[in-house]
Amino acid sequence: MSPLDPRALRRDFPILERSVNGHPLVYLDSAASSQKPRQVVEAMAAYYYGHHANVHRGAHTLSVEATDAYEGARARVAGFLNAPDARSVVFTRNTTEALNLVVSSWGGANLVEGDEVVVTVAEHHANLVPWHFLKRQRGIVIRHVGLTDDQRVDLEGLQAAIGERTRVVATFHMSNVLGAVNPVRRIADMAHDAGALLVVDGAQGAPHLPVDLQALDCDFYALSGHKMLGPTGVGALWARAELLESMPPFLGGGEMIRRVTLDDSSYAGIPARFEAGTPPVAEAVGLAAAIDYLEGVGMEAVAEHDAALARYALERLDAVAGVTLYGPRGSDRAGIVTFNIDGVHPHDVATALDAEGIAIRSGHHCAQPLGGVLGASATARASFYLYTTEDEVDRFVEAVVETRDFFAAYA
């Protein structure tokens, strides 16, 4: 029994009614970007048609309404994450910008040569490349933690990698390639025991798993709106209030200041200090509507639905010869199925599936170092969300078999 009814939910997603290359669209690329329900688009339209002005600036009615909408969205994000208070939620463009903010502002102010940052080999580039900047600029040391044989993060290796100079552990909540869910609380305890902070890339976790920041006990959590039914152009960083209070600004400009003279400036309190310039107000309103939608369905139900589809897909693909599957099996496996067809490059797999109207991702999934670990520089990935049906998984599996057979004819 499915924890939710994807067929009913699909009626809210007009794009899922279209066809691609003569076939009904099967959208299995939600881990890259989710589709949007009418409720999100309509909330943004209602904001633009009825309430838009710049925020925090004018004394006029529209500006006050826009400010209320924007700050209301901040409170919705805080509630969704069970954050202790809304002022420690900073709106950003996306997860990538949120993680860059952490590295640039907190890292720039606190890390010196020889300080260590521990990451896993399965990080998205967004949680790796910004740390490389500090390695070049400051001479920090980046330590890598590998995977166990069953392709989970090696927690013993992680414990061993944390040492006296470790200042930060930075890792994902849910892997965008392996579908593995990290035991964030356990990792937070390891980091804190060593006096280090935990930075969590929540790009996949926030859309697909219930998030309780007070239970996870991490220090930073980053997310993207567009992966969780919201619009592009808005994301969020949550940080412990006392950390945010201590951090220097990220970008300079309007809104983030207290007082400016020609020679110098003093800075606003949190979160405004980190939100220079006109923020993505309509996008924040859209994100709040997306959160309303997700909470209406229930995040426990979303997580269970995604994971059940992954179990079903893996079970069916296990029976298909010539297919290699990646990622762990068990209760810590979320709704992502990464695979390869022997002798067929994943780009060709994606093109063949697209010809059947099935959208999957192919390539390194912005986690290039992981390819070396898995022994596959590129992989194909199907990812599921609350609107994905079992019938779509069936169509996907059948297309994988047909693709294997098409290319096998030339082996």
Added chain:
Amino acid sequence: MSFLESLYKDVILEHYKRPHNRGALDDASHVQEGVNPSCGDELTLYLRVDQGVIRAVGFEGEGCAISQASASLMTDALKGRSVEQALELSRAFRAMIRGRPPEPELGELSALQGIAKLHARVKCATLAWTTLDAALEAPEAEATPD
């Protein structure tokens, strides 16, 4: 003929499964690495140019059927051509991938014509050719106007 068959013509799949001129050249005069950053596919091209004529060609790297077949067919076509003729062939190939009818000199390379309709795969088809242009120090083809 299905869409897939029209795209992945026999000649493409044959060159993918059994590529020609695969491997490094010990006596190469030009060695050039090419990368498609959007997918991570990499290719190394080896040329032995003697008195302005390409005498030998080889390539290494991993990639999809489109990129590997394009590289294999390209290396076949380059042998015996002058540097100028090679660059002219590269321009003709790029024009075809942008949707123009294939020039006769493209020969078997015209099997890749179908990529013009598949924008997501254009970079796969042109990886070997941008690498060739870089090797011969031609201006980047991406920058030439249509």
